[in-house]
Amino acid sequence: MTAQILDGKSVAAEIRQEVAAAVAKYVADSAAAAPCLTAVLVGEDPASQVYVRNKARACEKAGIDGRTHRLPADAGQAELMRLIAELNADPGVNGILVQLPLPSGGTTKYDEREILDAIDPMKDVDAFSPVNVGLLMQGRPRFLPCTPHGIVQLLGRSGLSVAGKKVCVVGRSDIVGKPMAMMLAQKTGSCGPGVANATVTLAHSRTADLAAVCREADCLIAAVGRPEMITGDMIKPGAIVIDVGINRVGDKLVGDVAFDDAKQVASAITPVPGGVGPLTIAMLLHNTLAAAKLQS
Ligand code: GUN
Secondary structure, eight states, X not given: OOOEEOOXXXXXXXXXXXXXXXXXXXXXXXXXXXXXXXXXXXSOOHHHHHXXXXXHHHHHXXXXXXXXXXXXXXXXXXXXXXXHHHHHHOTTOOEEXXXXXXXXXXXXXXXXXXXXXXXXXXXXXXXXXXXXXXXXXXXXXXXXXXXXXXXXXXXXXXXXXXXXXXXXXXXXXXXXXXXXXXXXXXXXXXGSTTOSSOEEEEEOTTOTTHHHHHHTOSEXXXXXXXXXXXXXXXXXXXXXXXXXXXXXXXXXXXXXXXXXXXXXXXXXXXXXXXXXXXXXXXXXXXXXXXXXXXXX
């Protein structure tokens, strides 16, 4: 079997066009200013700089006012908290995103939890705040977290349903693994078409016999951040494989899944790059428009 390749790039382009049209309609209908997303970038991590630049470009193409605040790595917790308070209070800012990870190698330490907790939940387009996580858990999300939401869109728009099926999410991060598991397990379609009612296993680095657990899954979602750790023998023949990993190995980007191996076993698989990655930004644009509408 050779798997269908799930083209995240083209699905993301489709969503970005839809968001651009919806932004234009919102601005015309409500005579409002363009929705505004403000990203905060602390330090000079090269990957984070690329992400933030890509977000700003995507905003511009969608008619969203994308701003970036840059702080030096040693700005410190108090200055970052002050900036968040300022952005919270600014009615011209609809969405706030603090690019993660915050610098950790130098002498200045950041309390990431305190920073994320300080973002106004109505402007929390990442859906990282405890209030938004709680609403998602109860099946009444205000914002859906961008990467899991992107995966849901990719599955739905590719005609793939996981309802009633066994899904294994590998990785228990707050950004992807935990919210992904929660969204797939919801009872109704509150998190998107076709994504509810899965039987979800949330596996992680301490899972006993991870390979056997993965092999049970009709849909395997890898979000561990370890290059090519999911090999073909860990995949049930015919399973859907979603690879969230973006790992730099030498001068190459590879996922958490050994792609060439896995595509012989899976029925559908996302590539890296060009799979899940582009969808995260598309859903961020979607959330920024949603935030502007909520605040108007
Ligand atoms: N760093 C990697 N992914 C993300 C994300 O989705 N949001 C933020 N704020 N930082 C990230």
